[in-house]
Amino acid sequence: MTTTEIHPIELDDGIVLRAIAADDGPALAEAYARNREHLAPWEPLREPEFFTAAVHERGAAADVRRLREGTAIPLVLDDGDRIVGRVNLSDIVRGAFQNVHLGYWVDASLQGRGLATASVGIALHHARSAGLHRVQAGTLLHNTASQRVLEQNGFERFGTAPRYLWIAGEWQDHVLFQRLLED
Template sequence: MIIPPEMLSGGALLRLVSIDDAEALHSAYMANREYLTPWEPRRPDSFFTVEAQAERIGEQLKQFMERRVVPWVFENDGTIIGTATLSGMAFGPFCSAYLGYWVAADQQNRGLASAGVASVCHAARDIIGLHRIEATTLLDNAPSQRVLEKNGFELIGMAPRYLHINGEWRDHRLFQRILHDGPPSS
């Protein structure tokens, strides 16, 4: 599967992650560690190493080759400023995936997340052949909910204690976007 990079309206490039990104991704996570803490699972200190990022990228690229994950990075002037991932990809009658993304604290309110999600949705429909994407947010994550709504995601429910985030099971809003109503891709 070939997914070309895309220049986003917010000025960043959205491209597939590369094994060469381990150091830059490590730097991005270190710079945003405190900012991301309320929104992500607790991470061991070992996560915040170049070696762990290289291992993680290697696993993501393996899963990409197996058509289970698509891992992107947001890049601006050679610096990684966020990620977007389609995971849990399923084909056949389900033809769906889960979307996750983040943009660096110092890059907020530039439209990058909205532009990145739009690009991911385009690739999911036109290149990967998915029918549907699901995304979740914490109940109080209004900025992420706005990004999803701007990109045609609809609220489909609330899941109590859905994910273990920052040390506790947290309720999440569930969103989905139907990409097309054609037959499933193979």
């Protein structure tokens, strides 16, 4: 899959879901800095360097390469002036598994508008178009908003993973979800 195969899709009031671009680094740094407190409970602890343009310039370039190589489908939500969210299909595994991991977030100022639900739905379309069989996601046990997004997109719970990821400075349990794309 290449960036030319991912066409921008307007979600709501000029907000577009599109493939990440190599020059998105500074806008990503600004988006993460703007949402630092909003994202902190759901992500690993971030060093100050994480919020710099240089870190995200390298990250955007790597994401574009992974997209080109077919190992990830990195997407951003863009309101025309700034990046207001991310949707990542990462760690694509081929062979007998045909699996990908899903992660996403939406700007604090845009919560409750259905943008995450719509974006995840579009990401599922991209995963299906890439020939994948299964999309997996995990949420913290208390992240009911994210669980609703997944359930509204046809994901089913299939387990709980104790101490699954190092989030907000501690190993935290996660509810695991999957969506089989043939369903």
